[in-house]
Amino acid sequence: MNKPLKQHLIDPEICIRCYTCEMTCPIEAITHNDDNVVVDAEKCNFCMDCIPVCPTGSIDEWRVVNTPYSLEEQFEWTELPEQEDIEPAAEGDGAMEALDEAMAALLAEAHAGAGGKSVAPQSASKATVNLYNLGKPIEATVQGNYRLTAEDSDADVRHIILDFAGQPMPVLEGQSIGIIPPGEDAEGKPHLPRLYSVSSPRDGERPGYNNLSLTVKREEHGVASNYICDLKKGDKVRVTGPFGSTFLLPSDPDAELLMICTGTGSAPFRGFTMRRQREMPSATQKMTLVFGARKPGELPYFGPLKKVPEDFLRKIFAFSRLEDEPKHYVQDKLREEKEAVAKLLKSDKAYFYICGKKEMEHGVEEALADIARGEGLEWKPIRDRMREEGRYHVETY
């Protein structure tokens, strides 16, 4: 059997046959007859030039197929075929997390902790993915690089602001971008991009500015993290992405968010919080953040976080290295909050997000299972239902 591939298609029910995509395609992969405008799977190289020029949105359709639909088949369509059941499906809800295999594999790995196929929240905005790739990256300019951890801490976590000037970078909260470190690896090949979650909201680190922020921890011998943490204002950086189409924020103001993170896993939640602060500042009592670190000086954004009103974002900190205090981890705090968590487990409006180191997954899930059991509920079916409804998300590295 052929390896399944992603095929770019155009929705004939929505397309108005303006042929703008056809005129834009640099390699003439798009053609039409009297009925439909179609993409030739043999030619299309996913450059995505046709996506922004389409006035209708009909252009942004993808199917995973074993054998691509031929031009003749597509000419006959009056509506798009359903996605066939093809295993293993690397995407959720028909949406692509990423179009290149390497990035898709990285995200699949990061989302594996959810226990099944990830699905975006129903009311989430539709994510753009792979606007830029390794062959065609975008250049950003460093606008700032600030240390977030205390001077005396041995953890060096940084807040990096990248500016895209006039170039489009449509990124949603929860999405990631790739950073390409300069130079080559030991085998003399150029470095592959490393993925980082964006920590700013979609309208920019500063509203209306075409910039975004990343939250990056310096790792010993880390090629990319050391490169990024050493960046200076004005430096140019090669960027790919955006990536990810499921770990997203619901647009529904009534959604209740439980966000559990450690360390730089807080990045997407900073974006979530800022988005909701800007978009729906009156939606109070809807967000809870459970945030773990060794001590306050190592908790990224500790200062700014404390300024977010408690009724807008309830903050529960878990510190594991405080002098004269027992060690607290996020799962301990979840257990302490079991009544609130149990209430969320039963709510159709609740969305759970877990982000951080892979090691946290197990403890958090155990705590959630315990809380469910305490209520006479079984965790696995709840989790699976939440995930299928786009309400349970894990992104761990």
Added chain:
Amino acid sequence: MVDLINVSYDTQIPNNVGLSSDRKVLKALEKWHPGYINWWNDLIPEKFQKSMVYLRTAVSVDPKGWAKFDYVKMPEYRWGVLLAPQVEGRTIPCGEHYGQAAWQEVPGEYRNMLKRLIVIQGDTEPGSVEQQRFLGLTAPSLYDMRNLFQVNVEEGRHLWAMVYLLQKYFGRDGREEANDLLVRSSGSEEAPRMLGAFNEETPDWLSFFMFTYFTDRDGKMQLESLAQSGFDPLSRTCRFMLTEEAHHMFVGETGVGRTIEKTCQVMRENGIEDPYDIDKIRSLGVIDLPTIQKKLNLHYTLSLDLFGQEVSTNAANAFNAGIKGRFQEHRIDDDHMLKDATYTVWDFEDGKAVQKEVPALTAINMRLRDDYIKDAAGGVGRWNKIIEKAGVQFELKLPHESFNRKIGVFAGHNFDPDGKIVSGAEYDAGIPNWLPTHADGDFIQSLMVPVTEPGKFASWIAPPKVGIDNKPGDFEYVKLHMA
């Protein structure tokens, strides 16, 4: 070096034509700019000037940069001068200069002809904004309001595009013509817009959708043929305008489609099978399909008139001079000079419509009109699919091109929508069934109630299948200014 792809903001006027190093033109445009802003501010109700509208702005003319979406107050929209990138070695695609290098400056012998074409095109752009000035007040949703404003700001930008050409290439008379574009006004007694179709007010949203579908499509065809111009700056200007024009086509096609969809849905829900059960259908707050057909007849035939006379020496001259080509000239396989070719046109002889062969050179208008008809028929077919899918027995049709014409060989004769000659009495009796009546207009007007809650739509129109910029259904496309 001038960056010809990305838009430069180093002058008051965003542009990719290196304005900052072209002092003379920059000065002329800056002088024109306040008049333009006044025109805009006088036109759009103040409440909307202060509202935040989710609009797309071009930040560059390459595919990645020209659809940047964000909230913007309309008077602060970055109208600018944007030309598609210059194609190296481009040649004149048609006429007696076929194959010669495209002109980068105005060829002296065609100066007046070129100027006139640019002025006419320029005149239609603000005209349509003027016609649509009151529609914001009765928008059926924030989504539709946003689409209206997007069309409006882009028509405004198209005016800029033409004014730039006038200021840059036509010296003092160019400047005077540019000023006159702000003096003439749709429907004005003293100084009306140049083409008849742009002097009628757009009274309701169905008219707006029909206008964007049929009349803007004429604009698209004109832009397509000007994009084939041997005068390269005009060609590049029009090529970029076409990408924006596609959005206007989209607003028209989906607007009419959503109106039809809602009518069919309500008919089905209420068990109405007869599409001519007009009173009952109207009582349910939707527009009956026969009335939609009448609106279609009106806007289609008005738009056909915009193509001018079937046989025209002006059009022949423009083609022969290489300043206006045919639709998709580069895809046509002929000599591109029309030396011996003929083309079939309509004529009126001995009391009836006949088709005959004439030299193709003189039939340029007719050919463009035929291309237009084919293009317009596509969407009608897709509207019929919506009706068919809902199980309603009704088919929308383009009327025969002889019906209701004021320009060309059919003008002054009584044709019915099937193209049959009828007597004066039959014609008078038929008209209320063929074209919208005052009563039809009043009924449609009665449905025009504004809906401003995000995600909600007026009774007569269905929500869109996909949001703008992939936004969710309840997205607040316009953050209305509350005084």
